[in-house]
Amino acid sequence: MDRDKILLTPGPLTTTLRTKIAMLRDWGSWDADFNAVTARLRQSLLKIIHGEETHVVVPLQGSGTFSVEAAVATLVPKGGHVLVMDNGAYCKRAARLTTLMGRTCTVMGFDEAEQVSPAALDEKLGADKTITHVMLIHCETGAGVHNPLQAVADVCARHGKGLIVDAMSSFAALPIDAREVKFDALIAASGKCLEGVPGMGFVFIRKAILDGCAGQSQSLAMDLHDQYTYMEKTGQWRFTPPTHVVVALAEAVKQFEEEGGQPARLARYTKNYQTLIHGMARLGFMPFLDPSIQAPIIVTFHAPGDARYDFKSFYAAARSRGFILYPGKLTQVETFRVGCIGAIGSDEMEQAVQAVALALEDMGIASGEPAI
């Protein structure tokens, strides 16, 4: 039957029909009605991190990566030096975009199966005084590691360094309180745990550093200071906003608030995660990460050791039953990923596990147990 597939991916993910139905209208991007949507959305976003006093939020067209690039371009001066704490693919991407735009960039490597180390950061910042900014991925979607945001922020604050946090896949699910965690910028996007559709990102910027950001970006489109200034003055986006994506996000945020905000969302995702983990364990699958550092966002599983396994067939077999899995992104080990986020609950996770069981059966594989 032509039924929507459940997206078990780190985004785009499954959204509610209510969110999608919000896109059935056209909006004038210059009109007061649309400006009101933007203004309300920005207020709601600030509230999620309790950032009304300390931060502003600047929405930006494009995917989340556009907002990450924009944050670096806007915050880091041309002579700045960014230290990227790297335990996965998205960290490497952040380092690449920083280097490309001509900012000095040092990569501090960690194992992709482990959290980044605040102690190592402390030592590094003590040793290299030229570093101006630290970049952290809160939840490294490559493997799914929940990185220690608070501890990293504390180290940065002690050394007086700016902290840029990519909270793409954690925002609105994991707790982030701007009154406790000190950061200069924090980035997320519409199509992640807020359960909107993809097409825009947003960056929280600390008010105290905002003025100093003027004129730092070598990109016009990605200049968040310019975007902010224009938006404050006119209520409008500088360049054509993705109007339908914006109203869908506004509608998704309403549902987020109705559900009970971040604690309720985390509770649902945690239940999704537990349902998944237990079900997959019954089938013999082994998660890649130690549970203590696993965020309930996206779970990496070792591929089954059985020689009959290949990801393509496995994906197709689960897909034919209505579930879209996600490939692994690790370089050393064969894995696949399953997302716990989106407008789904433990029923869908149970069904997903069942689909995986039947996929194994299709392939003549008795157990998901890995080779190692």
Next chain:
Amino acid sequence: MDRDKILLTPGPLTTTLRTKIAMLRDWGSWDADFNAVTARLRQSLLKIIHGEETHVVVPLQGSGTFSVEAAVATLVPKGGHVLVMDNGAYCKRAARLTTLMGRTCTVMGFDEAEQVSPAALDEKLGADKTITHVMLIHCETGAGVHNPLQAVADVCARHGKGLIVDAMSSFAALPIDAREVKFDALIAASGKCLEGVPGMGFVFIRKAILDGCAGQSQSLAMDLHDQYTYMEKTGQWRFTPPTHVVVALAEAVKQFEEEGGQPARLARYTKNYQTLIHGMARLGFMPFLDPSIQAPIIVTFHAPGDARYDFKSFYAAARSRGFILYPGKLTQVETFRVGCIGAIGSDEMEQAVQAVALALEDMGIASGEPAI
């Protein structure tokens, strides 16, 4: 009544319900079904300009300006020199983003009420051999001027200069044939004359120059060469695509083809334009441009000379009757703009004229006649 307003703007514009309904599904951005949508869309776009032999098309997340910036970043080497032919606000924006990214930029100014001059360009390119690229806005939305693309392209070809065309508001309405017009890049977006929703742009790049573009962009997100290479290899977008915007555009392109492609669309817009112009003339309004250089895309009108006129009240009065007008963007003269594009026909244009008539009545203004 809560009825959708008609957007008489240069985009976002009124789209069909069929286009919007295409957004009622969620798509995995990694999934074969979505890759097929992207592939079909790219083929259809190339066909519109008859560019299958000579060009590739690279879609990009974000507003049209993101794609303009990406085209300059990707095509123009760091030591390049861009000449922007400037007869309006969008030309100035192109010059600004070129300068910001560190490319040498010369602006050749023309009156905003006139076309740019191919003869002046010819002279300039003869005099300054350091110029590597010329940038032209096909339809300058600031005033609505239809610039002489073919003649400019011929001059560029004769001098061996690269031509970058911003065809944002002309593409799919005005004829552009890549077999006859020689350009290195041509840029348009989803939310314009293809009548999709806003959220992505696309850039046609001449195959012959593609390889030379590798590594020129200092922006990762806006590197069209990298986007192209990845897409060719995997069928996927490099970073999360605005999936709902993409499927809406694919659906809009289907309707564009069913309508009869570019000639049919131009015919409808031309009829919209004529209905508008004649109706507004009856009310005393005077268009800003000479009709011979006016594109049937967006029309700038002089503001009425009556002292009781102000745009805000005028806008509100037309809006209350269901029509969203657009402010002027000229620096010297008071004007307003009315778009002829979107999923509307001459019926809507007649109704718009009637709304304008009633708006004048509300304001106690007898005629739209300008002061000058």
